[in-house]
Amino acid sequence: xxxxxxxxxxxxxxxxxxxxxxxxxxxxxxxxxxxxxxxxxxxxxxxxxxxxxxxxxxxxxxxxxxxxxxxxxxxxxxxxxxxxxxxxxxxxxxxxxxxxxxxxxxxxxxxxxxxxxxxxxxxxxxxxxxxxxxxxxxxxxxxxxxxxxxxxxxxxxxxxxxxxxxxxxxxxxxxxxxxxxxxxxxxxxxxxxxxxxxxxxxxxxxxxxxxxxxxxxxxxxxx
Numbered sequence: 001x002x003x004x005x006x007x008x009x010x011x012x013x014x015x016x017x018x019x020x021x022x023x024x025x026x027x028x029x030x031x032x033x034x035x036x037x038x039x040x041x042x043x044x045x046x047x048x049x050x051x052x053x054x055x056x057x058x059x060x061x062x063x064x065x066x067x068x069x070x071x072x073x074x075x076x077x078x079x080x081x082x083x084x085x086x087x088x089x090x091x092x093x094x095x096x097x098x099x100x101x102x103x104x105x106x107x108x109x110x111x112x113x114x115x116x117x118x119x120x121x122x123x124x125x126x127x128x129x130x131x132x133x134x135x136x137x138x139x140x141x142x143x144x145x146x147x148x149x150x151x152x153x154x155x156x157x158x159x160x161x162x163x164x165x166x167x168x169x170x171x172x173x174x175x176x177x178x179x180x181x182x183x184x185x186x187x188x189x190x191x192x193x194x195x196x197x198x199x200x201x202x203x204x205x206x207x208x209x210x211x212x213x214x215x216x217x218x219x220x221x222x223x
Contacts, residue, residue, distance in 0.1 A: 004137075006031075006122040008217050009130035012144035013179050013190060014094060015151030017201050017209060021144060022126035024210050025217065029124070034117040035071075036127030036134070037097065039110055041088050042069050042079050044096035054096055057103045064109035086162070091155075091174060098178050101128070102185040122221075128182060131193035140220035142213050143192035146202040148175045 008031070010022045019035060026033040043064050044054070052059050070078035077084045087093060100106050107129075114134050117123055125134065131141035152171040159166040182190035192198050197216045201209045 005118045005120055006140075006221050007118050007135045007138040008122070008124045008140045008142070008221075009135050009138045009193070009196075010124065010126045010142050010144060010213070011128055011130050011132070011190070011192065011196070012142075013128075013146075013151070013175075013182065014098075015155050015175060016144045016146045017154070017206065018126050018144045020206060021142075021209055021213055022124045024206075025213060026124040028210075028214060029122060029217075031122040031124050032117060032119055034114060034123060034125040034127075034130075036110075036114055036125060036130060038071075038077055038088065039067075039069065039114065040097040040101045041093050042077070042084065043067055043106070043110070044093055044100050045084070045087065046079060047100060048096060054099045055103075057105055060100050060103060061105040061109045064106050091171075095174065095178065098181055102181060102187070104187040107133075107187055128190045129188035131196050132191065133188045136193070140217045141193045141196035142216065143196040143198045144209070144213075145198065145200050148172055148179065150202045151175050 008025060010018045010025070012018045023033055043060070046063055046067060047054060047060050050063070052063065054060065068080045072078070077088060111134060114125070117125065118135070127134065131138055131143070149172060152168060152175055155171050156166050156168055179190070199209060199212055
């Protein structure tokens with residue numbers, strides 16, 4: 001019997017740097033990459049575009065089951081055959097994604113779609129419940145976190161570079177609100193898996209975080 005496909009899970013709150021670290025890890029190891037948050041953001045965009053109420057669980061779950069999304073190898077993201085741009089990464093979309101992610105039947109609808117990304121030679125899965133729910137048997141799990149202030153500062157810099165004029169206090173409050181919603185939702189709350197490496201990126205460079213994560217992953221994958 002062949003060994004199962006190795007899966008590395010990188011979970012954590014918004015703005016912790018898990019997307020950047022996940023992509024760098026995937027590149028270093030030659031693995032596939034799953035941005036599970038993009039699936040929820042795409043679903044939120046589709047729901048908003050269709051005029052659905054985000055708390056209408058049945059309607060959003062139905063939409064999730066038939067959602068037409070694509071992740072070509074060139075890094076593009078497609079929704080209903082059309083290229084998705086910066087609207088995917090706005091605070092509005094992120095907050096909407098957090099709301100639909102709290103709906104139990106929506107999470108079930110997207111569960112198998114996420115698991116299907118595990119293909120040889122391996123997968124790096126970025127999200128909030130990758131290690132606890134989607135890939136509980138993954139051999140290497142990392143929970144990446146940072147203070148709300150540090151995450152708000154990173155988001156502030158990103159928005160400034162894009163020509164926006166964000167309010168730092170509002171960003172901190174939005175992050176804390178989203179953290180509370182994600183940590184207290186009834187299904188798949190945001191929390192580290194029991195066997196995860198908890199890595200606080202506050203005050204650390206990307207290179208330092210990557211080195212620690214990569215060392216842990218190589219130790220666990222080769223064990």
